[in-house]
Amino acid sequence: MLKLIREGASTRAELGRITGLSRPAVALRVSELMAHGLVGERSDGPSTGGRPPARLSFNAAGGAILVANLGRSRGQAAVCDLAGNVLAQDHVTPGLDALLDHWDALLDGLGRPPVRGAGIGVPDPVESGREEWDGVPVGPPIAARFGVPAFLENDVNIAALGEYESRYRREAGDLLFVKLSTGIGAALIMGGRIQRGALGAAGEIAHIPVSGGGGVTCRCGNRDCVEAVAGGAALLARSPAADLAELAGLAQAGDPATVTLVREAGRRVGEVIAAAVNLLNPAVVLLGGDLTAAYEPLVAGVREVVYRRGTTLATRGLRIEPSRLGDAAGLAGCAALVLDHVLAPEAVDALLRRRERV
Amino acid sequence: MLKLIREGASTRAELGRITGLSRPAVALRVSELMAHGLVGERSDGPSTGGRPPARLSFNAAGGAILVANLGRSRGQAAVCDLAGNVLAQDHVTPGLDALLDHWDALLDGLGRPPVRGAGIGVPDPVESGREEWDGVPVGPPIAARFGVPAFLENDVNIAALGEYESRYRREAGDLLFVKLSTGIGAALIMGGRIQRGALGAAGEIAHIPVSGGGGVTCRCGNRDCVEAVAGGAALLARSPAADLAELAGLAQAGDPATVTLVREAGRRVGEVIAAAVNLLNPAVVLLGGDLTAAYEPLVAGVREVVYRRGTTLATRGLRIEPSRLGDAAGLAGCAALVLDHVLAPEAVDALLRRRERV
DNA sequence: CTACTTAAGCATGAATAATTACATAAGTCC
DNA sequence: GGACTTATGTAATTATTCATGCTTAAGTAG
Numbered sequence: 001m002l003k004l005i006r007e008g009a010s011t012r013a014e015l016g017r018i019t020g021l022s023r024p025a026v027a028l029r030v031s032e033l034m035a036h037g038l039v040g041e042r043s044d045g046p047s048t049g050g051r052p053p054a055r056l057s058f059n060a061a062g063g064a065i066l067v068a069n070l071g072r073s074r075g076q077a078a079v080c081d082l083a084g085n086v087l088a089q090d091h092v093t094p095g096l097d098a099l100l101d102h103w104d105a106l107l108d109g110l111g112r113p114p115v116r117g118a119g120i121g122v123p124d125p126v127e128s129g130r131e132e133w134d135g136v137p138v139g140p141p142i143a144a145r146f147g148v149p150a151f152l153e154n155d156v157n158i159a160a161l162g163e164y165e166s167r168y169r170r171e172a173g174d175l176l177f178v179k180l181s182t183g184i185g186a187a188l189i190m191g192g193r194i195q196r197g198a199l200g201a202a203g204e205i206a207h208i209p210v211s212g213g214g215g216v217t218c219r220c221g222n223r224d225c226v227e228a229v230a231g232g233a234a235l236l237a238r239s240p241a242a243d244l245a246e247l248a249g250l251a252q253a254g255d256p257a258t259v260t261l262v263r264e265a266g267r268r269v270g271e272v273i274a275a276a277v278n279l280l281n282p283a284v285v286l287l288g289g290d291l292t293a294a295y296e297p298l299v300a301g302v303r304e305v306v307y308r309r310g311t312t313l314a315t316r317g318l319r320i321e322p323s324r325l326g327d328a329a330g331l332a333g334c335a336a337l338v339l340d341h342v343l344a345p346e347a348v349d350a351l352l353r354r355r356e357r358v
Numbered sequence: 359m360l361k362l363i364r365e366g367a368s369t370r371a372e373l374g375r376i377t378g379l380s381r382p383a384v385a386l387r388v389s390e391l392m393a394h395g396l397v398g399e400r401s402d403g404p405s406t407g408g409r410p411p412a413r414l415s416f417n418a419a420g421g422a423i424l425v426a427n428l429g430r431s432r433g434q435a436a437v438c439d440l441a442g443n444v445l446a447q448d449h450v451t452p453g454l455d456a457l458l459d460h461w462d463a464l465l466d467g468l469g470r471p472p473v474r475g476a477g478i479g480v481p482d483p484v485e486s487g488r489e490e491w492d493g494v495p496v497g498p499p500i501a502a503r504f505g506v507p508a509f510l511e512n513d514v515n516i517a518a519l520g521e522y523e524s525r526y527r528r529e530a531g532d533l534l535f536v537k538l539s540t541g542i543g544a545a546l547i548m549g550g551r552i553q554r555g556a557l558g559a560a561g562e563i564a565h566i567p568v569s570g571g572g573g574v575t576c577r578c579g580n581r582d583c584v585e586a587v588a589g590g591a592a593l594l595a596r597s598p599a600a601d602l603a604e605l606a607g608l609a610q611a612g613d614p615a616t617v618t619l620v621r622e623a624g625r626r627v628g629e630v631i632a633a634a635v636n637l638l639n640p641a642v643v644l645l646g647g648d649l650t651a652a653y654e655p656l657v658a659g660v661r662e663v664v665y666r667r668g669t670t671l672a673t674r675g676l677r678i679e680p681s682r683l684g685d686a687a688g689l690a691g692c693a694a695l696v697l698d699h700v701l702a703p704e705a706v707d708a709l710l711r712r713r714e715r716v
Numbered sequence: 717c718t719a720c721t722t723a724a725g726c727a728t729g730a731a732t733a734a735t736t737a738c739a740t741a742a743g744t745c746c
Numbered sequence: 747g748g749a750c751t752t753a754t755g756t757a758a759t760t761a762t763t764c765a766t767g768c769t770t771a772a773g774t775a776g
Binding site: 379380381382383386401405406407408409410 | 733734735741743744745
C-alpha cells in the first residue's frame with residue numbers, strides 16, 4: 001500500500017481500483033499509515049465531475065534515518081528524511097561511539113524526529129550475516145541507543161546503490177559500477193540487489209591483469225594489475241598534476257598529454273570492464289570516482305575497448321555512463337539502503353502491527 | 359508449509375511448534391496438501407513416550423513435470439516426478455511440436471499423471487520476459503496442450519542450476535559454473551538465482567583474452583580469446599585424440615603430452631576464472647562440460663592461476679570442484695527450474711485455493 | 717438552484733481463519 | 747493392566763478481515 005503511494009501519489013479511490021480492495025479496507029490502511037506519519041493528505045485533487053479526491057502522498061518528513069559514509073580516516077554523518085534528503089550533515093572522526101554521538105547531536109538539532117533506521121558505508125568488505133566494522137558488530141550498539149535496525153555496507157556498493165536507486169531501479173536492469181579513484185573497485189547490482197559474494201569481496205577488480213602495463217609490479221605482488229597500470233596513483237605518477245582533481249581538470253581543459261593519459265587508462269580499464277560485461281551482461285556500466293570529472297577521454301577509451309572486446313549481444317544496448325551523484329552517492333546510497341529495508345512492505349506491516357498492540 | 363515438509367519430513371506436532379500455529383490449523387493445511395497428493399503419511403514415527411507421530415513426507419509421486427534439454431541438432435525429453443527423478447526419457451528431434459508430442463507419448467506410458475509444469479533448456483541466451491525459442495514463445499503452446507506454466511532457460515544456466523540444487527543451495531553461496539566442452543561458457547547463480555543479465559547473455563566468457571595464445575585468431579575476430587586458446591576444439595587440434603572423450607581418457611591415463619596440454623588449458627581458463635572470482639567472489643567454482651573427465655590436470659592448472667591471481671579474500675574458502683552430475687545436469691537442472699517455481703509457497707497456495715473453489 | 721457525479725466515512729453483516737476445548741488413538745512406564 | 751504421555755481428530759467459539767449498503771461531502775453541469 002505504501003509502495004503504491006510512494007510510486008505515484010494516488011487517491012483512496014485509485015488505490016481501491018488498483019488493489020481490488022473495497023473502500024473501507026483501503027481507508028483503514030491509509031488511516032493507519034497517516035497515524036504513523038508515513039502518509040500525508042492534501043485536498044487539492046482535480047475534480048473529474050464530482051467531489052475532488054484527497055491526494056495522498058508519501059510523507060518524507062514522517063521520520064528520520066541515520067546515515068554515514070566512513071572513509072579510512074574521515075567520514076560524513078547525516079540525518080535524512082524518508083525520501084533520502086539530507087536534513088543535517090557533519091564530518092565525523094573514526095570510531096563507532098563518536099558516530100553515535102554525532103548522530104545524537106544532529107538529531108537534537110532537528111527536534112529529535114522519530115528514527116526509523118541507520119545505515120553505514122565503510123571502506124571494507126562486508127560479509128553477509130557478519131555486519132561488522134573493525135571486527136565489532138554495529139547492530140547491537142545502534143539498536144541499544146536508537147532502537148532501530150542498522151545496515152552496514154561497503155562504500156563502493158553503497159555508491160552503486162545510490163546511483164541505482166536514483167535512476168535505474170525502474171528499468172530493473174543489472175548495473176556494474178566501477179569506481180576509479182586512487183584505486184579501482186567495482187560493485188554489482190544484479191536482480192535489484194547488491195551482490196556481495198561469499199565474503200563480501202565481490203567487486204575487487206583492482207588486481208585483474210591488463211595489457212600495456214609493461215610489466216609494472218603491483219602492490220599485490222603480481223604484474224600489470226589494472227590498478228597498477230591505470231589506477232589514479234599510477235596516473236598521477238605520470239602526470240604533472242598533484243592530485244586527481246587537478247588531473248581531471250587538465251583533461252577537461254583539453255591538455256593533450258593528460259587526455260592521452262586518461263584515454264589510455266580508459267582503454268586498460270576497458271579491458272577489465274569488457275571481461276565483466278561479457279560475464280555479466282549488465283544493462284548499464286557506471287563510471288564513478290574521482291576520475292569521473294575527466295569523463296570524456298575516459299569513457300572514449302573504455303568504449304573503444306568494450307565494444308571491440310565485448311560480444312555482440314552483451315554490448316547491444318549497453319549503456320556506459322558517468323556517475324551523476326559524485327560525492328553525494330555515498331550518503332544517498334546509505335539512505336537508499338536503509339529505506340529499502342525500512343519502507344519495505346514487510347517492515348511497514350510489522351511497524352503497523354507492533355504499534356497497534358501497544 | 360510444504361517447504362518445511364520438503365526440507366525435513368516433519369510431524370504435524372513439529373510443524374505446529376515451528377510455525378507457532380495451532381494443531382487444527384496445521385492439520386487443515388496438511389490435509390489439503392495430502393488431498394492434492396503432494397504430501398504422504400506413514401505411521402512409523404518413533405514414540406517419545408506417547409503415541410507415535412505420523413511422519414509426513416513430500417510425495418514426489420504426486421505429480422509429474424515435463425523437462426527437455428535441447429541441443430542444436432538433438433535433445434532429450436523426459437518426464438520427472440516432483441523430486442526431479444526421471445520417470446521416462448527419450449531423445450527428441452528439433453521442433454517444439456515434436457517435443458510436445460514426445461512428452462505426450464511419455465505421459466501415456468506413465469498413465470498420464472497430473473502435470474505441474476514444464477521446463478526446457480536451449481543452447482541460446484534467454485532474455486527475461488521474452489522466453490522464446492527460435493523466436494517463438496514457448497509458454498502459450500505448452501499452456502494450451504498441458505495447461506501448465508513453461509520455463510525456458512539457457513542450457514549452461516540449467517546445468518549450473520542442477521548442480522546448485524543438488525549440492526549447494528543449503529549453503530546458499532554464490533556459484534560460478536564453467537562449462538568446458540568444444541566451446542567455453544559459464545553460468546552464474548548469485549543470491550540463489552540464475553543471473554541472466556540484461557539480454558540473457560551473462561556467462562559468455564568465451565571471448566575474454568588470455569595470455570599464452572601466441573596471437574591465435576578466434577572466430578569472433580579478436581585474438582587470444584580463451585576459447586580459441588583453451589577451448590575443446592583448440593585442444594583437439596593439438597592432440598592425436600579424435601574427440602574430447604578420448605582426450606579426457608588420455609589425460610586420465612596419464613599420457614604426458616595430454617596432461618601437459620590439459621593442464622596448460624586449465625591455466626588459461628584459470629586466468630578468466632581468476633578475474634571472475636575477483637569480480638564475483640563466489641563460494642564455489644564448478645567445472646563442467648566434456649573436459650570434466652580430465653579433471654585432475656585441468657583443475658591443477660586452474661587452481662594454480664586462480665590462487666596466484668585471485669585476491670586473498672576472494673580465494674579464501676573458495677572451492678573449485680568438478681561437476682558431479684555430468685550429462686545428467688541438464689535434465690536435473692530443468693527439473694529444478696520447474697520445481698523451484700511449481701513448488702514455491704506462492705504457487706502451492708495458488709494451487710490449493712484454485713482447486714478448493716472448483 | 718437542482719440534478720448529477722465522484723469521493724469518502726460509517727455501521728452492519730458475512731466470510732474466513734484460527735483458537736480453544738474436548739475426545740480419541742496409540743504408544744511407554746511401573 | 748492401569749496410569750501417564752504424546753499425537754491427532756472434531757466441534758464449537760472467537761477473532762479478524764473484508765465487503766455491502768447507506769449516508770455525507772464537495773464538486774460540476776444545466
